[in-house]
Amino acid sequence: MRWFLLVAGVVILAVGCTPLDLTSGLQTPDSLVVKTRGEPVAGRYALIDVQVLDKSGNPVSGVTVELYRKIKNSYGSYYVKEDEAKTDSFGWAELSFFSPKEGKYDLYVQVKGNPFIMESFSLDFTSPEWLFVVWMCGDNNLWGYGDQDLEEMENTNKSVSVVVFYDGGGTSDGILVLDDDGNWKAIMGITGVDFNSGSYEDLEYWLKYVFENFSSTYRALIMWDHGSAWIYDSIYASSKAISFDETSESAIAVRDLRVALENVINSVPGGQTLDILGFDACLMGSLEVIYELRNTAQYIVASSFNEPADGWDYSFLGKIAPDSTPLDVSKMIVDSYREYYSSYDTYQNGLSLAVYDTSQVEKFVHDLDSFTYDLKANLNEVNSIYSDVVKSYVVGYYNKKTVLVDLGDLIDKLRTKLSTVPDPSSFVVYSYGKKGDQELSAPVSIFMPENLAIYQTYEDDYMTLSFPSDTWWDEFLEYWLSQS
Structure with missing residues (x-):
């Protein structure tokens, strides 16, 4: 009898130490809880949290939930599946929905295979103040620095959307955008695709796509890569100055960049120029380059010296306010660059970044x-x-x-x-420049x-x-x- 009681006590103790699993057993999904994370912003993935509960209100794990969007046409309406995910141990699943433009969308979620357990809701996307397009040509020896800059660009600032055309080594390229939490998601790619970021025709094609489909108050384009001002532009019929793509052995000449940007501007309704054209690249702060591109942007931000391999500090994206003007943002870029390199010994060979007002160049x-x-x-x-x-x-x-x-x-x-x-400060409206001990x-x-x-x-x-x-x-x- 004493032996039996001892065993029973051990069994009871073991059961008492086992973690309680609220979702175990034969639970059946009965209802859904849907939560959104604030007001969705065009150009960012909106994140939607869905919890599956049983009749007793306990969470149900391992259940697939689906997200559908309602589409209306002249014949009526129908639904298109946008995303699906499985619930975790707390019964929650994370779904996402993307819109490049402002607008309201009618959506619903359901338990997969059981359309009677569903919940309807809507998302109303608003336009951000700023859209940054980054043409990241990392198909060369800078690809590692590109990954670092992508981390710097991550932010939750609802005033900013960022679209990155990422061209890395090999065929791991794609179009990246941020979500509500400031993490990257691919809207195309990220495997099996190889962008030719050294092609001005491809640049023109994708910029037209973005500017025709993404809404914002202001627009900025950042050309990210090696740069050489206009030097070597005559090597090929249309070749080098910026955006060196080693896989395709191509690059974009300043002249061809101008043609591509002017074609984009002329094709977009309203013919709006860029608010900021930035060069995270060496030597592009050249009078000849700025003069060539004067009709493509309100402000050009560039360095007249070689840039350190780390390039720009993109933490400025998180600091842009709803009322930040193009000049305000251009100054932020220069200030963050100066602050980033303030503790580095980078001045002996020259370090600069400047804001050029193109309206004053002529x-x-x-x-x-x-x-x-x-x-x-x-x-x-x-x-x-x-x-x-x-x-x-x-x-x-x-x-x-x-x-x-x-x-x-x-x-x-x-x-x-x-x-x-002449007075160069008439168009160099904000700058930081130093070589050795000399301030420029x-x-x-x-x-x-x-x-x-x-x-x-x-x-x-x-x-x-x-x-x-x-x-x-x-x-x-x-x-x-x-x-x-």
Whole structure:
């Protein structure tokens, strides 16, 4: 008898220590609880939480729930399945629904195989203030940094939607958008697809798709990759300056980027230009580049120097307010860049990021043309200061030769030597620039090679742009260098 009581006590103790599973047994789904996570925003996946309960109100696990959308046409209405998921141990399942535009959608959820257990509801999407499109060309040695930047871009800011055209190594490419929780979801891809991010035709096609289908108040395009200003643009019929795709061995020239963007602008109702065109790439803060693209965006944000491999700090996306203007956001980009690299020793080779007001570029270039005549008449003054002008880009490892110089520094050094000088701060409206210990007031580069041989090396590239045909700068360079 004592042996039997001991065994019984052990059995009772074992049962008492077993965790209670509310969803075990022969529970049958009876009802649904549907919860949404705040107001849905166009361009982000809305997340919908659904709980399955039995007649006693206990959660039921392992049950598949389905999400359907109601579509109306001239013949009536019908429903299309959008998503499905299984309930967890607490009876909850997470469903998602995406809309690129503002608008109201009639939806319902049901237990799979049992349409009598269902719940109807609606989602009313509002447009965000900002839509950021990132053309991420990581099909090269930058792909790892692209993954880091994707993490930086994750945010829950309802004022911002982000669409990333992700081109990584291999065939793991796709179109990514954020959800309500700030996590990435693919709306196309992410396996078995290889974007050609070095094709301006593909860029044009996808930008048209986005701008025709996604709603927002403001629009920004970020070109993410290697950059070389306009250098090497003449190597192929339509080739390199930005967005180098190693798989397809292609890239996008500045001229072709202009054509693609102008075609997009002209095809979109209203013909709205970009509010911000950003280059998270090296050397794109060139006067010639900005002049070429002046009619495609209100503001251009770019660096006149090589960028560190980490590129921009995208945490600014989470700080954009509902009333942030294009200039406000452009300044945020510069400030976050400066703060990110404030503890790094990156200044010796030059570090800059600037906001260029494209509405003021033509006036400045006109003033620069007048300045060019003074330069031509005062070659001795030019020669006396040239070696001290900040160099934005040089070629050669041991015997460095200058290709691009900082135009603002050139003008500053000639300010007391010539009667009139143009003011680059008229279009460089916000900036951060430093090389070594020298602060740069208006960082923007211009082609000013140190000898005729270098000029001739890059002459074909230069002539792909509008700047030399619209100004006297190339004639001045030829005259000045021929006198050396």
